[in-house]
Amino acid sequence: MAVSPPACPHRLLPLSLGLFQGVLLLFFALFVTYDEPAVQAEDASVVANQLYSIFPLFQDIQVMLVVGLGLLLTFLPRYGLSVLTHNFLLLNFSTQWALVLQGLLHRFHHGQVHLDLHNLLAAEFAAVTVLISVGAVLGRTSPCQLLVVATCEVPVYLASEWAIVTRLGVLDVGGTITIHVFSCYFGLGVSRALFGAVRWPVHPKETPTPRSDLMSLVGTLILWVFWPSFVAVLCQPGDAQHRAILNTLLAMSASALTTVVASSLLERDGKLSPGDLQNALTLGSLSAMVCVLGFRFLTPFLARKLLLQDQCGIHNLHGLPGILGAAASAVAILAASEDTSRSQVSHTRGNASEAAWRQWGDSGAGGQALCQVAGLAVAVGGSLVTGLLTGAALRLPCLAQPPERLCLDDSLYFKMMDQAGSQGPGSTAEEEVLALKEQV
């Protein structure tokens, strides 16, 4: 007996996805070309060297997003197949969608879009914002709803990044503002508009088991290991990249110890909470403290007062540390202007901000610091508004939001051959539907 949420148009997901893929193939066939081939031998060697410098980093990021983030999300014990698949589907859909939009927006030379690994990487970063945002509504949304979020968020992200980095000239190499802050508040906006001010009780299938916690911890550790690649890939090759790697390694190592300290101090009996570890290890030392404190005090407060649903705690994980990082960047710019000469600073900056620095460099460090703050405000405001609108769109009945009772269960989206191995809390969605019918 199959479970089908009421009024669910079974064919909407495959048909819209198939249409999207078809249009995309047409777009690629008509407009996309490779970069020009290198004609001479020395050029070929240069191309090969550039490839070897970026491809391992690119693969590291693929491992992070597909395997690491996927496993991290399997803390829901009966929803593992679904989160792995939805995460994978969203990553691929959003990357392709961002590739098309980028091509249309930025790279129309001579009627052709040129494609290389850097374009793919930029598109993958757009997809990262979607993966972060949907963390707020994980487990209670249908694949159709998730694809609508991706469809709306990718263009908004591209516009917001253009406004913040290109127009305002904000220095944001690690994506603190444009990725982490933006995606957090977009996700919270979606959650608010979608679920409104309803107070959910704890779902019986929401409680992690030791085994799902273990898988989730393995995912966290994979993310932790490859984090330096994520930061380095956006820097200029050479010294800037070397420093970014060293800084990230040290910050992460410090955050690991700080997380243990903070988590252990907050518990009455000094025990650790697996949730703290899973969520905090990836950000720096001070961020770790902010993050743990946020999980302990802010999340319950938000849930109680604002009735805001944030399944994966993206506010503590991306929002607060992102705001902290943006504030720190403003302070660092003011401090750097006092004790550092112009030429030294320029070594550590990325390519995209080079022009911006020249523009703002004359009006002084104060102007640049103001810019950082303005960029933060644009990211928070823009993402909240568009997130709320997207969340409102998700309430369309044709998007088949699953009823709360059937949420968080793989059997809603997968043919489960055998239920014997999953003797977790509660019964399966299928069984519940059968039981409901028998009562009637």
Added chain:
Amino acid sequence: MAVSPPACPHRLLPLSLGLFQGVLLLFFALFVTYDEPAVQAEDASVVANQLYSIFPLFQDIQVMLVVGLGLLLTFLPRYGLSVLTHNFLLLNFSTQWALVLQGLLHRFHHGQVHLDLHNLLAAEFAAVTVLISVGAVLGRTSPCQLLVVATCEVPVYLASEWAIVTRLGVLDVGGTITIHVFSCYFGLGVSRALFGAVRWPVHPKETPTPRSDLMSLVGTLILWVFWPSFVAVLCQPGDAQHRAILNTLLAMSASALTTVVASSLLERDGKLSPGDLQNALTLGSLSAMVCVLGFRFLTPFLARKLLLQDQCGIHNLHGLPGILGAAASAVAILAASEDTSRSQVSHTRGNASEAAWRQWGDSGAGGQALCQVAGLAVAVGGSLVTGLLTGAALRLPCLAQPPERLCLDDSLYFKMMDQAGSQGPGSTAEEEVLALKEQV
């Protein structure tokens, strides 16, 4: 109480393996040397650069074969330790065996075999064919039988690759014909000759649990992530490699969406089947469609009509998409000859086919397209015949094929300390033997 399949010579596996390893050590001691050391400083830098360009790709492929493929095969819930170990054993045995054969066949200069990472990589690709082929008979064969398959398949593969690529001059950079098509029909031949036309009922231990499906999905995602390395490592460095990576990334991303579309459309209620995802994500968009359709319609047909056992569905995963790819390569060559000049095409081809192209280039694109088809026919015919012979050899009683009743259970090959954690369907092989004895 230990379980031993009747007439099983316990010492055959270790003794024959030990003998093989001893002979191999002797061979290496007598005949193998390293490449000449670089004498000058510039040479050393070139050697280092070559190493850095191939070693990360080599490591990626090792991760794919050892961890990714191993986990993918753990969908049998009570046979996980065995598949991981047998996969690992076969990979190592086949690589060493291919290294010896390659050395003997191709590289005897001055009485010495020269060894470098490229040789190792070529040997590893020979091992890949074995790992694919045994997918057809997974779980119902003993380690001795698997090693016999490897012993027979590696030399046949080397001969077939020599005939197809070197003699016929087929362009086959990704190994579509020489690896995927060849290994598929070799495996199906083995299966047919070994199991004959017996109709198996579904074994109670064959049904995946949600947890084994999850592990298998993680393995699939690992394979998916590193697939571009697998394709790129065989290309010329520079532009060809860059394009191969981009093409593979796009094809895989499209296949991911297409798989969801196809799998979802075929289900009455729009749910996904974990099996489709595990098996289809790794091949391109059209291949994904062929693959899903094959699993839904062709596998049951083959199982019903031909009584052909194909445990991992290698026919849909490697055979059909391989034939599709070979046909596409013939069409692409015809198309390329019309709108592309000679010099441009040569940028995208691998080293091994360079001579072949010169040979066939004069007789025109039509000749080359015919060659592609001839290569496909050689691969299918040769592999089927030799596979059938190998399968017949596997029926030797000294190879200790496990009886169907005891199949698919780790306790057949591992001392299980504790059975408490594996409360899957059915009891353990040991318990069954005990129960059988008590009845007597």
Added chain:
Amino acid sequence: MAVSPPACPHRLLPLSLGLFQGVLLLFFALFVTYDEPAVQAEDASVVANQLYSIFPLFQDIQVMLVVGLGLLLTFLPRYGLSVLTHNFLLLNFSTQWALVLQGLLHRFHHGQVHLDLHNLLAAEFAAVTVLISVGAVLGRTSPCQLLVVATCEVPVYLASEWAIVTRLGVLDVGGTITIHVFSCYFGLGVSRALFGAVRWPVHPKETPTPRSDLMSLVGTLILWVFWPSFVAVLCQPGDAQHRAILNTLLAMSASALTTVVASSLLERDGKLSPGDLQNALTLGSLSAMVCVLGFRFLTPFLARKLLLQDQCGIHNLHGLPGILGAAASAVAILAASEDTSRSQVSHTRGNASEAAWRQWGDSGAGGQALCQVAGLAVAVGGSLVTGLLTGAALRLPCLAQPPERLCLDDSLYFKMMDQAGSQGPGSTAEEEVLALKEQV
């Protein structure tokens, strides 16, 4: 109801860790600087090339230590979260601690410590010795005790490495003596002094389940795959690194087959033991034999006669093969002096030993071989003595050693939300404490 080992000062761990992190931040702020930035364009390209040559290897080693080793240790079915977390905590603490000590000891030029990836890597190797040593006392020690081990072992390791490599001029590229032998006997010393001559019965939570064996095997395979990076990273770039990679790959492949041979021959019914595989696959062919024999005959002997606790069998895994490797290095030096000219040998040696070779080269190969043996003696003797002292220090009551009854259970260190998923042997530590209280 929370479980607290008697007299456990809950705040000791977070407070001492927090203090350490604070002092470290101060140290970094005051004394540490980056390497000089490259001023010219050619230099920048050289810097970038050096980064790309070491960073992928560095990432591989991070994956090994964080994910591979962590998963390997999860063979204790109810202690997975704890071993993953303790391993991760120790790695970060020890690396930072080694970084500080290295900075203080070796790199004080002009009042500033210069930091680059090579320093981080050297610090990580110091951390590896800690991770190996604590294998002897895994599961029966508190985090506070583990941190004390790390605090003591890192400076002793640095001193021992200085004595063996710099003073004695021992050639030890793979860290056979300075890492594996040293850490093994340090760990055994700690175990002896901490647990004394008490004979432990098998703890009910010590028995692996098939599922924990599977996770552990996956960890082993990850370690196996990345082992060549671990060896190569310490070699000179170019030929030496290429050969180190080839040698390691071949040795590991041979060890894989040899392990199956040895494990299978030792079993009455030819079955494999998962423990043998998990522990032996990572070392060479002869080492594999030594290692399996050690597990079968030496571990029970040591446990019975010396009453020595060695939870992870580090003696068979690191001690015996390390001594074997050190002996082999002495023999190889004597052999090499006969048939190899001076200039050829120098290609395969690392940087650190270059000076040493010149020093000892004149006194001949015999002198160098003697040195290797002397280095081995220093490593064994020094590590045993300091290990015993450290183990004695661990008996301080404020370090909160958990009572045997409550060992090997995640609920001692983690808030477990739900016990339903972990129906392993025995009940949880919390339940036992409750049961004890009810009896009173």
